[in-house]
Amino acid sequence: MPMIDYLRPKKAGVYRRISGDYVDRTGDLRIDEHEDVVLTPLGQLAGASTDSGLADVIIDDCDFCASIKKSAPGAAVRINGRVLYGGYFRSQWGHFLMNTTSRLWPLFTGAIQGVDKILFFSDNNQDFIPQRGNYREFLELAGILDKVVIVSGAVEVESLIVPEMAFEHTRYFSSEARAVFDAVRESAMETSPGEFSDKVFLTRSSLPGAARDEININKLDELFLRNGYQIVSPEKVSLRQLINILNRAGHIASVSGSTAHNFVFAGRDAEFIIVERTAVVNVYQIGIDLICGISPILIDAYRLPQIAPATGRLFLYGATGQLEAFISARGWSGHTFDCNDKARKKELSGFLKRYKRLYGYSTGIAEWEIGHSEAISEAYVESYAYYQPWLDRRVPVLLADYFSPVCLYRRLRRRR
Template sequence: MTVDPTLQPKPEDSWSEDLLTVDNALMATPKGKLTLSFKAGIFDADGNPVHQASVWRGNRRIMLPPRRLPDPKRTMDGAWLWGGLLYNHFGHFLCEGTTRLWALDHLPQPVNGLLFYAKYEGEEGEAVRGYHERFIRLMGCDLPITIVRQPTRVDRLFVPGQGFGLGPMSPGSPKFRAAVAARFGRDVAAEGPKKIYVSRSEIGPRKGGLLFEKQLEELLVQQGYEIFHPQKHSLDEQVARYKAATHILAAEGSALHFLAFCARADQNIGMVVRRVSGATRNIQRNVGGFCGKTPSVFKAIKRSWMPETSTRKHMAVAELDFPQLQRELQQAGFISDGPAWRDFTGDEAAKEIFSVRFRRINKYHATEVEDEDA
């Protein structure tokens, strides 16, 4: 049975694993700065939209066919692979810019390179960042990466379905997961300690975080953990550390999306939640889908502190219940018995959130924590 490619992709029984050969393809590039949804697409020689090239974020199709086909400004000879959207946000690149790479193992002929649209502003030649290229190399792919910025006619374009993404696609399709398992980081040797805590304490409060995370780090060091700040390490170094560890505890964030690509079912992986958001469920599904073992989730939030000028949940700072977190970590086998963890008072939390480190970013107010389904 053929699945309608205009419908939302799903990991199973979907067009997410379709691989189309489109001869004389027209790439209708987006215009200007891209908003949440925008007009762009891939069209066949007869001017019909190739819906398998569409980009979905969760339950929403964000790349929609334009009403009028543009005149091509250039022509590219040979065969190429459609890569989708290239993001300059690391987490979104991982979840939404890598979604077609499963096709590397299924191409019927060699291709000249990968073609992307850029999901951000930038001059010609500036869009491909170092981490974009290194990630794709870690996938065992040495093809050049090209950003297409004007309407282009392509001699032959291979268009894979979206095999990964946010929302329902977080676990990845079977072919996507198989490609990751076979390819990602295969030449990187394991190196590092057995226990690591992946911290956000040095990223800065502009991106949200955990209140008193430095104090949490001190407690985890006493339990044999090494504190790991992934932004200070190359992608190869991160893979080496994640491969070596038996216990990986992490503050919720994009680092876990990257960990998913090299995680294993024999590892103990846990996430300390820092916000009440559907993004938490996406990360849990992502890691669990890729490695075959659902990570533990520790949601010991007393209050969530939000900037007064923003309602964006990634800006939230979680005030943790330390005794509750200790109990949960012990029960899940991430830490052993030891002295009781002291909880921080409301006055201490208020003093910390209004300290110079946070105050120079914004003014915060406390909100009650409620459960939210993805």
């Protein structure tokens, strides 16, 4: 069980509840086979789930669906031979790791032999071929790149193999899900030890727009750098290099999200730290922890001055009580976050400007976030107290505030 002492209390409760929902289905996964069928991508169907009983539909994680029907003359482009259905090729790294790979397990556990092609549908209904980057390198390291076929329309298949997903978020996990990651790691590991750090922090600070949309991310870099961690930007190294870096390290830290999902490639005996950047519990990370048998230390280090829509694009890091407690318990050199009024106003101003540009007047939570509402409200209440003078407009924070009727009225009253 991950260490959740440094989460806010209500979020820790949500974390325990969601973790308890996962069922271990190791050794209990099904493989179906079909002859002469047509597969048609249906995209995301709201409310679809693996137990919804939809006839003639294959359901992937996140409600991505495909219909499966017997072949008809001239129905679609045909693929001959034995074809494994891989689901949807998700072009977002975290979903690629946890969703796109979920049906590949029979190839790496010996459950099936003699597969000619691996079929994926594009998640954005456009033809997508992984010509470069980590997606291509992952498939190369797994030894399956030459078999991968990615299409956006209906396809007829001579002999179709449909493995059950090895992981479904909030529902179940299995050790079979780990097989593809183990294979990629073994393929990537270099025999020469090289020069690697024992402490590594995976940062997002070099991502395009991160300095703007992840406010104070540089302060986290400084904190870990001051305490002996090498700062690594995953997007600046090859996947092979990243895997070697992670496997030589005994202490690995990361901000939450897709960056921390790279823990699937790390050695199991390392210490893992995840700096949380949102009130919503990352259900995929829980799955990764269960699949890989790791127990990271989770630290709430974010503020939530406004409840944003569930798009995960704007984050505000801060020296929360939870981060302060972790630093104190470790005896680390202190953080470099500024907590005076000037700094609070500056970071809040940056947050509100970006919020308006990204979300307009939208507020509130999505339906799937209802189960996280206690943690969201807990973070908001704490942040409201931290930024209250500016949120209440008692003190101007944006340029427009100086010309608002409320501020003008208060200035006139002070002059009387």
